[in-house]
Amino acid sequence: MKNLLKKTAERATNYLEGLPARSVAPQQDSVAKLSVLKELLPEQGTDPESVVQLLDETVSPATMAMAGPRFFGFVIGGALPATLAANWLANTWDQNSVLANVTPGTALVEEIALSWLLDIFKLPDDCAGTFVTGATVANFCALAAARRSVLEKVDWNVEADGMFGAPPITVIVGQEAHPTLMKSLGMLGLGRNRVVRVAVDAHGRMRSDALPKFSGPTIVCTQAGNINTGAFDPFAEICDAAHEAGAWVHVDGAFGLWAIAAPKLMHLTTGMNQADSWATDAHKWLNVPYDSGLAFVRDSDSLRAAMAITAEYLPTESQARNPSDYTPELSRRARGIEVWAALKSLGRAGVAEMIERTCQHAKRFAAGFEAAGHRVLNEVVLNQVLVSFGDKETTQQVIQEIQAEGTCWCGVTTWQEQTAMRISVSSWATTEADVELSLQAMLKVAAEHGKK
Ligand SMILES: *Cc1c(COP(=O)(O)O)cnc(C)c1O
Numbered sequence: 195m196k197n198l199l200k201k202t203a204e205r206a207t208n209y210l211e212g213l214p215a216r217s218v219a220p221q222q223d224s225v226a227k228l229s230v231l232k233e234l235l236p237e238q239g240t241d242p243e244s245v246v247q248l249l250d251e252t253v254s255p256a257t258m259a260m261a262g263p264r265f266f267g268f269v270i271g272g273a274l275p276a277t278l279a280a281n282w283l284a285n286t287w288d289q290n291s292v293l294a295n296v297t298p299g300t301a302l303v304e305e306i307a308l309s310w311l312l313d314i315f316k317l318p319d320d321c322a323g324t325f326v327t328g329a330t331v332a333n334f335c336a337l338a339a340a341r342r343s344v345l346e347k348v349d350w351n352v353e354a355d356g357m358f359g360a361p362p363i364t365v366i367v368g369q370e371a372h373p374t375l376m377k378s379l380g381m382l383g384l385g386r387n388r389v390v391r392v393a394v395d396a397h398g399r400m401r402s403d404a405l406p407k408f409s410g411p412t413i414v415c416t417q418a419g420n421i422n423t424g425a426f427d428p429f430a431e432i433c434d435a436a437h438e439a440g441a442w443v444h445v446d447g448a449f450g451l452w453a454i455a456a457p458k459l460m461h462l463t464t465g466m467n468q469a470d471s472w473a474t475d476a477h478k479w480l481n482v483p484y485d486s487g488l489a490f491v492r493d494s495d496s497l498r499a500a501m502a503i504t505a506e507y508l509p510t511e512s513q514a515r516n517p518s519d520y521t522p523e524l525s526r527r528a529r530g531i532e533v534w535a536a537l538k539s540l541g542r543a544g545v546a547e548m549i550e551r552t553c554q555h556a557k558r559f560a561a562g563f564e565a566a567g568h569r570v571l572n573e574v575v576l577n578q579v580l581v582s583f584g585d586k587e588t589t590q591q592v593i594q595e596i597q598a599e600g601t602c603w604c605g606v607t608t609w610q611e612q613t614a615m616r617i618s619v620s621s622w623a624t625t626e627a628d629v630e631l632s633l634q635a636m637l638k639v640a641a642e643h644g645k646k
Contacts, residue, residue: 205250213262217600224255263623264602271481271620280535291528294514304530322494324520325530329448330374332473332489338500339491340442344411357383365389366414368400402431408439419450422609424576430465443469452479456549481622482532552577555619562633580614589613601635
């Protein structure tokens, strides 16, 4: 075991050290060489060192350098050093973190991490929180609690009796709701299409003056951080209107929730903590390894009633928090360990600094593109920048050429019917030098494309 792990650590450090110098997108020939893995199920085994060697030699070169400093796709970060190392250690412990009295160490660390998160997000300390795989499942959990609560108020027990014959629930979403939120609604029997869509403004923010009249069981799904523009819904106005009518307000803040941790960005989140539930990711802006999402619910009983296996409200034997009372899964790894490690290694100040720094980088990108005569389509309030290189075809081609050039990687998106390149600066590892290097490389590709 010792040799195996030592050698693997060496392979891992070699990989990480090589990232800044290599192409961010994998080279075609590396991807082609993956085919050596395509074999029938081997009859005989292979020694562990050779197994890892094969993986490293074939898959490492074919990876996208998401752990490196110049990957700007999909609003995802890298993995902070403490979180990668903590992930290794926690996987070594191999704790099935279901019950606090069986795995007390990981259960306690997760409980502590949750209390720190409530502090960071400025939420009441009696909110329930849960560690899940990502924001999709976090939205699912929070909306399950919402479904439970709004139906309980009209004497319907949805966990016991299901959705058939239940009083209807009105679900209100903004036109710019993330597609995975719609998926969560579908999984909960609330319907992807059976929603009231509220118009948004030019930045993608739900227009509070366009909210429908509330009546009966109602869930309003708001957004912190539009996937394209980074904009935030007007939470205070929405919460006021919804709460007056007894409706539940949910916030999908997969990355945007973290803005509240940064003094310079906090103003964007006004009223956000007045909602009833929140979903976010740790594997995006907190920079922990996949897969790591978080949900918080003000009324902890409703999350527990929706997720616990035992009949709702059964008192548990111990006073300690059992992780499985709050998750869709039973068996689970203690993914809160890496969240704890991130918060412990950064501290409150470090989290704020990382969030603010990445937003500064985004502003620099926007200024650089504008100075070169390119159009930035959004007001850069957060870490998202949308750049157009002209018409749809030109923009798509330039993005492809930027990806192939390899200095950095950005994806393509459509914003209000315009094709754009989306730059998301979310990684702890990105430095000012990385931003300049990437900017110059992208501007050069765009200029050369213009000469064709
Ligand atoms: C990324 C994202 C999601 C989905 O998160 P996953 O972690 O990929 O499941 C949901 N909503 C928003 C706003 C996002 O940015």
